[in-house]
Amino acid sequence: MAEPTYMLRRNLPLWKSEQTIDEAVKYCLKYDIDEIIWKIDAEEFSCGFPVLDKIKEYVEALKEAKEVLEGNKIRFSINPWLTLGHADRGRNMRETFPEMSFFVDWKGKTCKACACPLSKGWQNWIIEAYKLYASSHPYILWLEDDFRNFNHQPCDYGCFCDIHVKEFSKIIRHGTSRHEIVKAILKPGHPHPWRKKWFDMLGKVMVDVVGKIETAVHEVSADTQLGLMCSDPDDHAIEGRNWNELYQKLAGRHRPVSRPSMGYYGMS
Numbered sequence: 001m002a003e004p005t006y007m008l009r010r011n012l013p014l015w016k017s018e019q020t021i022d023e024a025v026k027y028c029l030k031y032d033i034d035e036i037i038w039k040i041d042a043e044e045f046s047c048g049f050p051v052l053d054k055i056k057e058y059v060e061a062l063k064e065a066k067e068v069l070e071g072n073k074i075r076f077s078i079n080p081w082l083t084l085g086h087a088d089r090g091r092n093m094r095e096t097f098p099e100m101s102f103f104v105d106w107k108g109k110t111c112k113a114c115a116c117p118l119s120k121g122w123q124n125w126i127i128e129a130y131k132l133y134a135s136s137h138p139y140i141l142w143l144e145d146d147f148r149n150f151n152h153q154p155c156d157y158g159c160f161c162d163i164h165v166k167e168f169s170k171i172i173r174h175g176t177s178r179h180e181i182v183k184a185i186l187k188p189g190h191p192h193p194w195r196k197k198w199f200d201m202l203g204k205v206m207v208d209v210v211g212k213i214e215t216a217v218h219e220v221s222a223d224t225q226l227g228l229m230c231s232d233p234d235d236h237a238i239e240g241r242n243w244n245e246l247y248q249k250l251a252g253r254h255r256p257v258s259r260p261s262m263g264y265y266g267m268s
Contacts, residue, residue, distance in 0.1 A: 007035040009079065011042045017061040021068055028074050035075035037142065038065060040133075042081035048091045048113045049082065049100075049125065055132045062136040078133050079142040079229075083126060085114035086146040087153035097121060101163055105155035106182045114152035117205050118163045126209075127216045134220040141217060143210070143250070145229040145261055149202050149239050157238075164201075171197055199240040207242065210250040218252050226250050227257035 010024045024036055040058050041050050050058070066076040084103070085093075091113035093100065099121030103111040115122035133141055150157045158164075160178040169176050172194060184194040214226055228250060247256035 005035060005075075006031075006033045007037050007075075007077070008033045009037045009039055011039040011045065012058070012061055012065065013045060014057055014061055017064065021061075021065045025068055025072055025074065029072060033074070035077055035139065036065070036069060037077040037079045037140070038062060040078060040080045046081055048085070048093045049097060049115075050129075051096065052125075052128055052132065055129050059132050059136050062133070062138075066136055066138070075139045076136075077140040077142070078136070078138040079144065080129070080133060081144060083143050083147040084117060084122070085111070085152060086144075087151075088113040089153075097125065100125070101161060103152045103155050103159050104161040104164075104178070105152075105158045106160050106178070107156070108160070108178060109155050110161075111152055111155050114146075114155065116159045116161045116163060117147075117149075117209055118159070118161070118167065123209060123212065127212055130213050131216050131220050134217040134224055137221045138224055140225045140227045140257055141221075142227045142229060142259070143213070145231045147206070147210075147228065148231055148235070149206070150235060151231070159202075164205075167205075168194075168198060168201055171201055203240060203242045203245075207245050207249050210246060214250055214252045225254045225257050226252070227259060229259040229261060231261050 008024065008028060010020065012020055027033070028036060041047070041054075062076075062078060069076045088111055093113045094102070101116045101119035101121065103114040103116050117123075130141065146152070149159065152158070160181065165176065165178055165181065168181060181194065181198060184192040185198050187195075210226075210228075217224060217226060228247070247258065250256065
């Protein structure tokens with residue numbers, strides 16, 4: 001049986017990166033921790049999707065961290081704090097990223113700081129962002145648990161934006177609307193034929209996106225593993241996610257890596 005690996009997640013603020021790296025390394029050596037997962041632009045430090053120039057600044061600090069960690073035989077991993085965005089939290093990213101389309105829920109409510117996974121603008125951003133992170137050659141590069149089709153406050157379940165509706169219309173070979181789709185998939189009794197097609201489409205979108213991320217990352221750093229933090233199982237059961245296909249696509253030639261949202265995250 002393999003020995004357990006202990007990982008420390010630590011935010012890396014740019015304004016005191018050297019001090020933070022030093023503190024974290026000393027902590028790991030004192031308590032026999034094997035790996036540091038550097039959180040990037042996390043929680044209260046976050047201003048939403050960081051522009052690529054900001055990520056380049058983080059990468060310089062990450063490369064310094066990697067050198068120090070490797071000198072102390074500690075693994076170096078990275079966990080950017082957002083992919084699609086957890087919640088708006090008062091932010092509006094439309095001016096900063098005018099090329100992005102944003103998340104729309106089943107009632108037609110629209111986010112201002114959480115992206116639609118079918119948005120070409122968002123896909124281009126995350127691919128370039130993860131290529132930059134990969135350039136520091138982390139052991140594991142994580143996708144956060146906001147890579148999901150639900151809980152992007154102020155929105156609930158989606159995405160029911162015009163891009164998704166148009167894509168679904170192609171699949172069913174019939175022009176439709178958000179209202180019609182919602183009515184069909186929530187129909188009481190025997191499931192409407194659109195229900196499975198809709199959730200299959202949502203799942204395929206997510207699989208296609210991680211495939212693009214995997215290709216981009218491994219062109220830059222072939223040995224980096226890609227991991228996904230997952231949300232609570234009951235939420236993902238509602239989403240109908242195809243876990244096997246998603247993880248295999250994300251992993252590429254590596255083994256799948258997952259961080260469950262349980263334990264501390266589930267305690268009241």
